[in-house]
Amino acid sequence: MLHRRPPCDGPLFIVLNLRSGEHDGQDPVQAIEAVLREAGRPYELLKVERPDALKSTAARAVERARERQGVVVAAGGDGTINSVAQAVLDTGLPFGVLPQGTFNYFGRTHHIPLDAGEATRALLGAQPEPTQVGLVNDRIFLVNASLGLYPKLLEDREVFKRQYGRTRWVALWSGLVTLMRERRQLLLRIEHEGEARLVRTSTLFIGNNSLQLEQVGIPEAESLDQGRLVALSVKPVSSWAMLGLVLRGAVGRLGDADHVVSFDFRRMEVSPVVAPGRRARLKVATDGETTWMAAPLSFRVAPQPLWLLKPPRPQDGEAGPAAKTASSAA
Missing domain, CATH: 2.60.200.40 (Tumour Suppressor Smad4)
Structure with a gap:
């Protein structure tokens, strides 16, 4: 059952780490909420201000997504994305990413824009794709x-x-x-x-x-x-x-x-x-x-994949927003 493609049109439950990365003067909360309000997509923003609250917040987002057949989204750097993905992996729920960290290897690999507003727009048009996860013990x-x-x-x-x-x-x-x-x-x-x-x-x-x-x-x-x-x-x-x-x-x-x-x-x-x-x-x-x-x-x-919401890949020779930002972030 976990290997079936999950539906991804439910409400978004966004775990946002307020301490992640550089924002270049941009407020990621305002950027994310503006896009979602304009699109009319139901969402709930779960803000994390302390590192020790990340795990419990991710678990709460998973519980809410299960109740309402929703999507769990991690907004933060690679460490934040890891923590939220750890809570999502065994559930088969769709998983979205809004990169907010310093290097953002995971987001850049999957052509997810680094700008909060662009990443949110890309998330709305993304489809769940099975993504390999590594394990060290549990x-x-x-x-x-x-x-x-x-x-x-x-x-x-x-x-x-x-x-x-x-x-x-x-x-x-x-x-x-x-x-x-x-x-x-x-x-x-x-x-x-x-x-x-x-x-x-x-x-x-x-x-x-x-x-x-x-x-x-x-x-x-x-x-x-x-x-x-x-x-x-x-x-x-x-x-x-x-x-x-x-x-x-x-x-x-x-x-x-x-x-x-x-x-x-x-x-x-x-x-x-x-x-x-x-x-x-x-x-x-x-x-x-x-x-x-x-x-x-x-x-x-890991024996099961992570159902990552991936935006369409840029066509050959076309540099999408994620590719353009990645070149300056490398």
Whole structure:
């Protein structure tokens, strides 16, 4: 039943994270409501002002959508979209996105405009399409999951944003600072395709977003269309060498680097190598949000899709609103 295309003409229940991203002086609430009032579409706006209220607000939106055969919509960055999608996935309800974050990989991948008003108009004409979801144990990820250096980058980025503002330049600067001072390594036991091996790495990155993987030059990006995920690990290198890898990624050549190993898979188990008697836990980031998880970690594709409301794709050679904004956001 969950694999049947759900109806998408019911009322919209919009979970709006007021703390997400940059708005360039635009009030996203006014922009969203103006479009919906003009269209005459019933909606309910559920505003989130504190991060700890996001999960309960998403659950309330799902309950309301079930009662009225409606649509659950996430308005925020990739972390907000992840949290709301986590509540929606097992229900089979249609799921809409109004991107409001800093990088917005998920919205850009699916050609959803970044402007709040344009995204709302696109949502009204969108149709539900099955979309692949990654799982690490019982948590979903739509863009990526990671261990090691990447979660540290995300935590430091949040500290910088609280001090200096939620902009892309602040995010990039904080990333450079972390790269130059972080030297910890992980020793992991990785098992997939019936083989197990020990890997020492500063970071293990699992991708589920073709745009992000293609931008940095990972050749396995096309495997996502075949129901697989893509793993990327970095061999131990100096801080300066790591910076060089970042620059390679910026020009789309990370997959050519000698210190980078990438491969696609359907299922993979990961455990840290720890002393006997010690509790095996790993800090995991999923779509920008970090949490501690008990090992082993099982990475796989969710058995059911997320029914994402996608606007029509631009014709070849035609740059739609999302594509135009994406080029300036990259």
